[in-house]
Amino acid sequence: MIERFHLQLLTAVDECGTLTLAADKLHLSQSALSHSIKKLEQQLGTAVWEKDGRKLRLTQAGRQILILARRLLPQFEHTELILTQIAKGQRGSLRIGMECHPCYQWLLKVVSPFLETWPGVEVDVKQEFQFGGMGALFDYDIDVLVTPDPLFKSGVTFIPVFDFEQRLVVSQSHPLARLQQVEPKDLHNETLITYPVEPQRLDIFSQFLAPAGCTVKRHRHIEATEIMLQMVSAGRGVAALPGWLVDTYAKSLQLVSLRLGAEGIMKHIYLGMRNNDVNIDYIADFVRLAKQTENQVDKG
Amino acid sequence: MIERFHLQLLTAVDECGTLTLAADKLHLSQSALSHSIKKLEQQLGTAVWEKDGRKLRLTQAGRQILILARRLLPQFEHTELILTQIAKGQRGSLRIGMECHPCYQWLLKVVSPFLETWPGVEVDVKQEFQFGGMGALFDYDIDVLVTPDPLFKSGVTFIPVFDFEQRLVVSQSHPLARLQQVEPKDLHNETLITYPVEPQRLDIFSQFLAPAGCTVKRHRHIEATEIMLQMVSAGRGVAALPGWLVDTYAKSLQLVSLRLGAEGIMKHIYLGMRNNDVNIDYIADFVRLAKQTENQVDKG
DNA sequence: GCCAAACCATGAAATTGATGCATAAATAAA
DNA sequence: TTTATTTATGCATCAATTTCATGGTTTGGC
Numbered sequence: 052m053i054e055r056f057h058l059q060l061l062t063a064v065d066e067c068g069t070l071t072l073a074a075d076k077l078h079l080s081q082s083a084l085s086h087s088i089k090k091l092e093q094q095l096g097t098a099v100w101e102k103d104g105r106k107l108r109l110t111q112a113g114r115q116i117l118i119l120a121r122r123l124l125p126q127f128e129h130t131e132l133i134l135t136q137i138a139k140g141q142r143g144s145l146r147i148g149m150e151c152h153p154c155y156q157w158l159l160k161v162v163s164p165f166l167e168t169w170p171g172v173e174v175d176v177k178q179e180f181q182f183g184g185m186g187a188l189f190d191y192d193i194d195v196l197v198t199p200d201p202l203f204k205s206g207v208t209f210i211p212v213f214d215f216e217q218r219l220v221v222s223q224s225h226p227l228a229r230l231q232q233v234e235p236k237d238l239h240n241e242t243l244i245t246y247p248v249e250p251q252r253l254d255i256f257s258q259f260l261a262p263a264g265c266t267v268k269r270h271r272h273i274e275a276t277e278i279m280l281q282m283v284s285a286g287r288g289v290a291a292l293p294g295w296l297v298d299t300y301a302k303s304l305q306l307v308s309l310r311l312g313a314e315g316i317m318k319h320i321y322l323g324m325r326n327n328d329v330n331i332d333y334i335a336d337f338v339r340l341a342k343q344t345e346n347q348v349d350k351g
Numbered sequence: 352m353i354e355r356f357h358l359q360l361l362t363a364v365d366e367c368g369t370l371t372l373a374a375d376k377l378h379l380s381q382s383a384l385s386h387s388i389k390k391l392e393q394q395l396g397t398a399v400w401e402k403d404g405r406k407l408r409l410t411q412a413g414r415q416i417l418i419l420a421r422r423l424l425p426q427f428e429h430t431e432l433i434l435t436q437i438a439k440g441q442r443g444s445l446r447i448g449m450e451c452h453p454c455y456q457w458l459l460k461v462v463s464p465f466l467e468t469w470p471g472v473e474v475d476v477k478q479e480f481q482f483g484g485m486g487a488l489f490d491y492d493i494d495v496l497v498t499p500d501p502l503f504k505s506g507v508t509f510i511p512v513f514d515f516e517q518r519l520v521v522s523q524s525h526p527l528a529r530l531q532q533v534e535p536k537d538l539h540n541e542t543l544i545t546y547p548v549e550p551q552r553l554d555i556f557s558q559f560l561a562p563a564g565c566t567v568k569r570h571r572h573i574e575a576t577e578i579m580l581q582m583v584s585a586g587r588g589v590a591a592l593p594g595w596l597v598d599t600y601a602k603s604l605q606l607v608s609l610r611l612g613a614e615g616i617m618k619h620i621y622l623g624m625r626n627n628d629v630n631i632d633y634i635a636d637f638v639r640l641a642k643q644t645e646n647q648v649d650k651g
Numbered sequence: 652g653c654c655a656a657a658c659c660a661t662g663a664a665a666t667t668g669a670t671g672c673a674t675a676a677a678t679a680a681a
Numbered sequence: 682t683t684t685a686t687t688t689a690t691g692c693a694t695c696a697a698t699t700t701c702a703t704g705g706t707t708t709g710g711c
Contacts, residue, residue: 053427053434055354071658083699085660090698096438101627104707105658108491111444112437119430123423127353130419134353137412138396144411191408327401371687383670385689390669404678405687 055127057091058120060084061099064107065117140332142171148193149176150184150200152246153276153296154320157213158197160344161337169333188323195337196323200252208329209321212341215293217254217316218308222286225307232310235263242288244279247272254318255291259311280304293318355427357391358420360384361399364407365417440632442471448493449476450484450500452546453576453596454620457513458497460644461637469633488623495637496623500552508629509621512641515593517554517616518608522586525607532610535563542588544579547572554618555591559611580604593618 063073070088074081092098099113109117136142147162149155162174180187184196188207201209219238221227227237238260250256250270260266271288273279276296283290284304297308322341328334363373370388374381392398399413409417436442447462449455462474480487484496488507501509519538521527527537538560550556550570560566571588573579576596583590584604597608622641628634 052355053431054356055352069658079698080700081659082661082701086698089660095434097434102659106707107659110437111442112434115430115433115437119426123426126419126423130415131353133415134395134397134412137410137415142411369687380671381688382672382690386669389689402688406678407688 052094053091053116053119055124056087057116058124060087060091061113061117062120062124064100065109069105069107136171141169143331143333144173144175145169145195145333145337146175146177146193148180148184148187148196148198149178150180150196150198151320152248153293154197155276156296156299157320157344161341165333165337165340168336172333184323188325194324194328195334197320198323199318199320201321201323206326207323208326209323210338211319211321212338213320213344215295215318215320217291217311217318218294218297219255219311220280220283220290220292220297220306220308222284223305223307225286225289227289227309228307230309232313232315234312235260235265238267238289239265240268242269242271243267244271244273244282244288244290246279247274253291254316255311258316259291280306291316352394353391353416353419355424356387357416358424360387360391361413361417362420362424364400365409369405369407436471441469443631443633444473444475445469445495445633445637446475446477446493448480448484448487448496448498449478450480450496450498451620452548453593454497456576456596456599457620457644461641465633465637465640468636472633484623488625494624494628495634497620498623499618499620501621501623506626507623508626509623510638511619511621512638513620513644515595515618515620517591517611517618518594518597519555519611520580520583520590520592520597520606520608522584523605523607525586525589527589527609528607530609532613532615534612535560535565538567538589539565540568542569542571543567544571544573544582544588544590546579547574553591554616555611558616559591580606591616 059077060073063076064070064084067073067076070084071081074084077084088099095112097112098110099116100107101110102108133142145165147158149158158176162176165172166174177187177193180192182190184193184198185202185204185207187193188196198209203209219227219233227233230237243255245253245255269288271282273282276292279290279292280297280300281304282288284306291311292308294308297306300306301308322338324334324338359377360373363376364370364384367373367376370384371381374384377384388399395412397412398410399416400407401410433442445465447458449458458476462476465472466474477487477493480492482490484493484498485502485504485507487493488496498509503509519527519533527533530537543555545553545555569588571582573582576592579590579592580597580600581604582588584606591611592608594608597606600606601608622638624634624638
């Protein structure tokens with residue numbers, strides 16, 4: 052069996068020229084090397100060096116091993132380098148699951164500085180989960196879950212990173228635009244545009260319309276946030292979105308946002324992760340960055 | 352330090368699913384594996400598996416090692432395969448040095464069957480030597496020397512493989528063509544065509560003309576055997592070449608060959624090799640094949 | 652041609668390290 | 682709960698590697 056040590060032995064002897072020098076290089080005695088060589092040659096059933104006096108010349112077999120060494124040793128070393136980076140928490144993978152459609156814009160603000168500080172970490176974002184965000188977390192399909200609905204089960208940790216108000220977005224020219232806040236019945240004759248998810252997962256249904264026993268005239272699904280806002284701007288409907296998100300588009304699209312009910316719908320975004328991962332450097336830093344962006348978004 | 356064993360360990364566990372089964376596969380106790388893993392993880396400073404109950408899930412680090420294993424293990428095995436072939440004498444390199452210009456035709460007859468029996472052996476032919484054929488043999492530039500001039504020094508073995516008569520070739524229409532044999536003075540007015548080597552290495556000079564104190568009218572050098580014979584055929588000169596070689600061209604080029612002197616010049620081709628290499632299977636077989644072709648050439 | 656220096660080989664002793672056994676602990680299934 | 686399966690660990694043992702001490706060879710300078 053050719054071992055990694057043998058590859059190192061061959062290269063050391065090739066570089067040093069003599070066994071004695073190679074022994075120094077490998078921090079071994081000359082005797083140890085001599086024994087190793089003898090054993091290796093016995094195992095292989097063929098000589099590795101042709102020993103002409105004190106000169107060493109690689110045999111055909113020896114050359115084969117040296118070729119192998121030249122190819123494999125750097126790969127060993129490269130992997131070991133990666134491993135030390137992993138051990139130091141400088142390298143890994145961060146698969147982010149999103150259970151909050153409009154948060155994508157916010158996420159970009161977090162990921163951007165993260166990528167700069169952690170060049171060794173591979174970042175991926177997933178939005179579809181067969182068994183929900185929690186399932187994906189448990190199944191190791193994702194490492195961090197961005198969600199407004201934390202489930203405080205054992206094994207996972209949820210950390211609030213971002214608070215916002217869910218507001219109704221309407222066009223400036225919309226009849227409701229003059230109000231400070233809307234009530235459920237005000238939407239009676241409106242077209243409501245939402246992301247294509249089940250109504251019970253939409254706060255405007257579960258926390259606003261449903262409790263009041265109200266409905267809307269029509270309910271449309273749109274996937275992309277920008278298109279949704281364009282539609283609202285064109286007076287084709289109203290939508291419920293985070294206040295900060297509306298703010299960034301308010302001027303350009305001539306939009307207005309209104310409080311939903313007297314109290315408003317207050318939301319919190321949480322980052323969920325497996326307990327085991329909480330202390331991984333780059334994951335902790337991701338949480339830190341996520342908390343930081345809250346202020347930036349508020350001002351922006 | 353990641354060792355080859357660790358690569359095997361990772362793959363075995365990956366294939367078997369559990370440590371216990373992997374231990375069986377590696378012909379080790381479950382305990383030994385458990386110890387090995389613990390030590391490896393300590394050395395690396397990072398876990399290789401995430402042990403969730405009795406389930407094993409590779410960590411980021413573990414995946415890196417497994418990737419390495421998948422790439423390196425086959426290369427180890429491939430080299431070991433080659434090494435066993437070398438050990439069995441089925442593989443190697445056979446660099447043939449030629450110190451006998453006209454023997455090239457003969458060599459082809461030897462090499463051809465050799466290549467079929469020894470697909471693992473790389474054959475190369477060299478004709479130029481800085482320090483002569485013997486030097487090339489000693490310097491490991493060649494493995495076998497084809498020469499009519501053996502030097503029985505210690506360290507090398509010369510084996511005669513092929514006897515032939517060096518004869519004078521003339522055109523059928525040449526005045527000398529009617530003779531059975533020529534004497535040195537007969538060449539007094541001839542143009543002699545030879546390979547471009549020093550005259551003392553040419554038998555027709557050293558063994559025929561020089562002892563008799565004779566010369567030729569003109570001496571021309573030509574590298575290629577076929578062209579040389581074409582020239583002779585065209586009556587542009589005479590040449591000294593092996594009888595069997597002339598025979599193969601005699602009809603097509605209308606050539607005649609004559610004995611040089613009463614006794615003729617008898618030559619022997621030897622194969623020289625380093626003593627160490629004599630017992631290598633494919634080299635011994637090369638010698639065997641070389642001896643065999645003698646008969647074929649005689650008849651042909 | 653001799654001598655000193657450098658190098659490699661070898662045997663025996665010592666140390667290191669890996670392995671297996673026995674068993675405990677943990678987990679999954681029944 | 683019980684039972685079966687799997688992993689972890691302490692300890693004794695055994696094997697293998699290393700070193701030490703030494704002897705034999707080769708090389709190069711004088």
